[in-house]
Amino acid sequence: MNDMTNKWIGQRTIRPDGAEKVTGRAAYAADTTMPGMIWGKVLRSPHAHAVIRSIDTAKAEALPGVKAVVTRADIVDFPLDKPVMLGIQDMRWMSRNVMAREKALFHGHPVAAVAATSESIAAEALRLIEVEYEVLPHVIEIDDALRPDAPILHDFLRFEGKPSNIAGKLEHKLGNIEAGFAEADVVIERSFTTRPVHQGYIEPHACLVSVAADGKTTIWSSSQGQFMVRAMTALLTGLPQSDIRAIPAEIGGGFGGKTIIYLEPLATLLSKKSGRPVKMVMSREEVMRASGPTSGSKSTVKIGATRDGRLVAAQGTFWLQAGALPGSPIRGAAGCGFAPYTIPNVVATGFDVVSNRSKVAAYRAPGAPIGAYAVECVIDEVAEALGMDPLELRLKNAARQGTKAAHGPVYPRIGFMETIEAAQAHPHYNTPLGEAPAGRLRGRGVASGFWFNAGGESSAQVNITEDGNVVVTTGHPDIGGSRASIANITAELLGIDYKRVSVLIGDTATIGYSNLTGGSRVLFASAMVVTQSAEKVITSLKERAAKIWKIDPEAVAWENGEARPVSENAGRFPPLSLAELAARATETGGPIGAGVQLNTTGAEGGFATHLCDVEVDVDLGIVRVLRYTSFQDVGRAVHPSYVEGQMQGGAAQGIGWALNEEYIYDRQGRVENAGFLDYRMPVCSDLPMLDAVMIEVPNPKHPQGVRGVGEVPLVPPLAAVANAVHDALGKRFYALPMSPPRVLERLEG
Amino acid sequence: MAKIHVTTTVNGEPVEFLCEPQQSMLDVLRGPLGLTGSKEGCGSGDCGACSITLDGRLICSCLMLAVEAEGHEIGTIEGMASGDGLHPLQQKFLEMAALQCGICTPGVLIAARALLEKNPDPTETEVRFGLAGNLCRCTGYDKIVRAVLETAAEMRGAKAEMPEAVR
Numbered sequence A: 001m002n003d004m005t006n007k008w009i010g011q012r013t014i015r016p017d018g019a020e021k022v023t024g025r026a027a028y029a030a031d032t033t034m035p036g037m038i039w040g041k042v043l044r045s046p047h048a049h050a051v052i053r054s055i056d057t058a059k060a061e062a063l064p065g066v067k068a069v070v071t072r073a074d075i076v077d078f079p080l081d082k083p084v085m086l087g088i089q090d091m092r093w094m095s096r097n098v099m100a101r102e103k104a105l106f107h108g109h110p111v112a113a114v115a116a117t118s119e120s121i122a123a124e125a126l127r128l129i130e131v132e133y134e135v136l137p138h139v140i141e142i143d144d145a146l147r148p149d150a151p152i153l154h155d156f157l158r159f160e161g162k163p164s165n166i167a168g169k170l171e172h173k174l175g176n177i178e179a180g181f182a183e184a185d186v187v188i189e190r191s192f193t194t195r196p197v198h199q200g201y202i203e204p205h206a207c208l209v210s211v212a213a214d215g216k217t218t219i220w221s222s223s224q225g226q227f228m229v230r231a232m233t234a235l236l237t238g239l240p241q242s243d244i245r246a247i248p249a250e251i252g253g254g255f256g257g258k259t260i261i262y263l264e265p266l267a268t269l270l271s272k273k274s275g276r277p278v279k280m281v282m283s284r285e286e287v288m289r290a291s292g293p294t295s296g297s298k299s300t301v302k303i304g305a306t307r308d309g310r311l312v313a314a315q316g317t318f319w320l321q322a323g324a325l326p327g328s329p330i331r332g333a334a335g336c337g338f339a340p341y342t343i344p345n346v347v348a349t350g351f352d353v354v355s356n357r358s359k360v361a362a363y364r365a366p367g368a369p370i371g372a373y374a375v376e377c378v379i380d381e382v383a384e385a386l387g388m389d390p391l392e393l394r395l396k397n398a399a400r401q402g403t404k405a406a407h408g409p410v411y412p413r414i415g416f417m418e419t420i421e422a423a424q425a426h427p428h429y430n431t432p433l434g435e436a437p438a439g440r441l442r443g444r445g446v447a448s449g450f451w452f453n454a455g456g457e458s459s460a461q462v463n464i465t466e467d468g469n470v471v472v473t474t475g476h477p478d479i480g481g482s483r484a485s486i487a488n489i490t491a492e493l494l495g496i497d498y499k500r501v502s503v504l505i506g507d508t509a510t511i512g513y514s515n516l517t518g519g520s521r522v523l524f525a526s527a528m529v530v531t532q533s534a535e536k537v538i539t540s541l542k543e544r545a546a547k548i549w550k551i552d553p554e555a556v557a558w559e560n561g562e563a564r565p566v567s568e569n570a571g572r573f574p575p576l577s578l579a580e581l582a583a584r585a586t587e588t589g590g591p592i593g594a595g596v597q598l599n600t601t602g603a604e605g606g607f608a609t610h611l612c613d614v615e616v617d618v619d620l621g622i623v624r625v626l627r628y629t630s631f632q633d634v635g636r637a638v639h640p641s642y643v644e645g646q647m648q649g650g651a652a653q654g655i656g657w658a659l660n661e662e663y664i665y666d667r668q669g670r671v672e673n674a675g676f677l678d679y680r681m682p683v684c685s686d687l688p689m690l691d692a693v694m695i696e697v698p699n700p701k702h703p704q705g706v707r708g709v710g711e712v713p714l715v716p717p718l719a720a721v722a723n724a725v726h727d728a729l730g731k732r733f734y735a736l737p738m739s740p741p742r743v744l745e746r747l748e749g
Numbered sequence B: 001m002a003k004i005h006v007t008t009t010v011n012g013e014p015v016e017f018l019c020e021p022q023q024s025m026l027d028v029l030r031g032p033l034g035l036t037g038s039k040e041g042c043g044s045g046d047c048g049a050c051s052i053t054l055d056g057r058l059i060c061s062c063l064m065l066a067v068e069a070e071g072h073e074i075g076t077i078e079g080m081a082s083g084d085g086l087h088p089l090q091q092k093f094l095e096m097a098a099l100q101c102g103i104c105t106p107g108v109l110i111a112a113r114a115l116l117e118k119n120p121d122p123t124e125t126e127v128r129f130g131l132a133g134n135l136c137r138c139t140g141y142d143k144i145v146r147a148v149l150e151t152a153a154e155m156r157g158a159k160a161e162m163p164e165a166v167r
Helices: A018-022 A058-062 A091-098 A119-128 A142-146 A177-183 A226-237 A264-274 A284-290 A330-336 A368-386 A390-396 A416-425 A482-494 A522-549 A578-583 A640-659 A717-729 A740-748 B025-030 B088-095 B105-118 B124-130 B142-156
Strands: A038-044 A050-056 A066-071 A110-116 A130-135 A166-174 A186-194 A206-211 A217-221 A244-248 A278-281 A297-305 A311-323 A345-354 A440-451 A456-464 A470-474 A501-505 A556-559 A562-565 A593-600 A606-617 A623-633 A690-695 B004-010 B013-019 B051-054 B057-060 B073-075
Touching (some): A018 B088, A018 B105, A058 A066, A058 A119, A091 A226, A110 A264, A142 A297, A142 A345, A166 A330, A177 A311, A186 A368, A226 A244, A226 A264, A264 A278, A311 A330, A330 A345, A330 A440, A368 A390, A368 A440, A390 A416, A416 A440, A416 A606, A416 A623, A456 A522, A456 A578, A470 A482, A470 A522, A482 A522, A522 A556, A522 A578, A522 A593, A606 A640, A606 A717, A640 A690, A640 B142, A717 A740, B051 B105, B057 B105, B088 B105, B105 B124
Parallel strands (some): A217 A244, A311 A345, A623 A690
Antiparallel strands (some): A050 A130, A066 A110, A166 A345, A206 A217, A206 A278, A440 A606, A456 A470, A456 A593, A556 A562
16 A cells, blocks of 8 residues: 555545534534533632532522532542553542542642533532632642652652652663763763643533433543543443443544543533533633643753764653642653664653642643653754764664664664655755844754654444445544545545545444544554455455356455456456445345454654754844744655644644743742633744655555654654754753743843 | 623624623624534633624624624624635635644634735735634644635635745
């Protein structure tokens, strides 16, 4: 399938869900209604850290129009002594995240929820709930959380035998780090910080839940996995999974932030108690205070190189804020930072630190941008110290087939070197920066990045309609165009026009188990199950043609959407089209269709190299990106437009992370900028065109050569922008974001 | 609280509704009028997902009181395609993959149409500032800006001049 004779793979076809989305008809979770529906709202803690002594809901329940109230007493608790894992999520923490139990652990932590006949009555009811708190000292920043006298969030957490806010540690080791540094001629060690940033999906969390009188429960919600919604809701409410049907609404962005649930179990319990369908929608402020974000961090990276530019030793320590409950993405920070390079001696250590802010959720290559920021900035300094071109240094040390990575694998065929070579050859790298206007300075930066990518469980069903067209169903919410790619692949395999393929996302009742839309796994995994299903369909079609012609099925070929005899020796018959075979399905064996369910493996890592030009206004401190080009090994671009879209969107998010986005807390531990006005994501006028250069080194372990492409694009930008700002100003920044006040401070300092 | 009766025009059709005095136009569109194509991303006028036109002028419907619709003309995403087909902007967004998750798309399209009605031949910079009130977190805006420039050129009967340094 990887040759250039493809008719549909690689084509920029119109996405199957497109017309509904440009006309406002696509149904997102908040667009869904039901007869008799009522509204749920959440009461949230006004304190960053407090014991909840009591909750009195009597007055709220007495308010006319209030139909149900739920508190911690209604959520299934999980004993603290042993993990209850669902994928990478521990339900002990998930239970306490959706509703505070012993303590409120962050400002905005849910304490109770009500359902009422109108939103305004629900809001009024929240004011009538009386909660008695014992306010405790709180801690937000990593350094504060690690102090010996720091308030301890969880009595049950111990680190090295003592009560601690360190919830976990991870270490990757390769070679002999001391010997490695002893061999180095140049050693650079630097420390960095990044602030917590939010995924920033435009659609707030929303769901509608109906629990019928017999307990049968239907959930419409915005998530990155309907099966995750079903499983977590079942665990937190005590309902059996077989009673829950989770229907994936169209999802308005997730970026990892919708791989866990917040509202669904509350709405389910409210619906069960009230006997009415319950709708819940977060406000933007609630999204910012109580969902996501990713970790703030501090890290120290030390890299040693020989005079001729060989990286011989690398050590990194990464401290990540988990938020109120354990689970920061230390694996991404510690595992991905050094992964693009062949370095014989590596120690990478991650620490998971809890503090009184909302629990982190995954954010696009979780942890990897944090690790890569520190590593790629130090690599830039190593290149400077050696007097080497930064791309040349990267190319000289680039990981390749056979490289043993510190986090475990030996790489198969990968395309990292190709991304660097493409950058070196690109006009962007070979065009002078040009003269900056007075009062401004220009610079260029480069950085690379890696993400693991993932396989895992997927299911597909491919059915031939009676009129000879195709309906494909898979189990992954389509977050960025995956249906379009599946249409291309199915059309290619069956040899028909892509417009004859309809692609749907099944719910938990209509398609087999499928893991999350996450880990850049969707097209990798669903292409595998769709391919195997389509191959089964083709086998069946050939058997039917053989039956009609009364020849051996082996003597039938499937070409261009038709069955035909493999040769004249097999017999002389006019070809049978898909439509003709579909019309004769009943007489040849019944309905035509096939499904496949797999635990997919072979999702190899992805690599990218980014180039960034900036212009810094030295009077205002504003950094403006003038030009940006991403080079990525995308395996096989099944639908190039949506691959480019991933690259461009990731670059934009990274530019926001580097330049402006950050959570700002007040002295009481409250987020001060819980809205889009003050949490400054890039707008259209902030950015230039974002050039995306796709490099296709097919994944040898995938039928179409697919590699995950969605997350790698957020890994290099932080350092690419930081290195460009250094190039412009001659000064290095070791903290993000490089927002105007920080830039001015650095320029004046 | 007594509800207020409002008579207005939505997408060229006469419409009447009852609303509470504090209700936003967005709430009435999405609720009683069933026009859920306008989205709520922030409720504070910062994201543009609820963009509509009021007498042809681009506004955030979350910042407009529903009672203010009295006697005016409202345009929403549901009225953008005509009976015989998509608006050229809608068609171009599909062809050029200028959407990913699609939640910002209705607002972006309404803003883009308002821009082209005022300025049929915008520069890239004018498009970027014309859409600066519409947050998109998926696309990085690249394909959106290109699609608007291409559409503008097509509607003028010209060929789009893509910005330099870009293939």
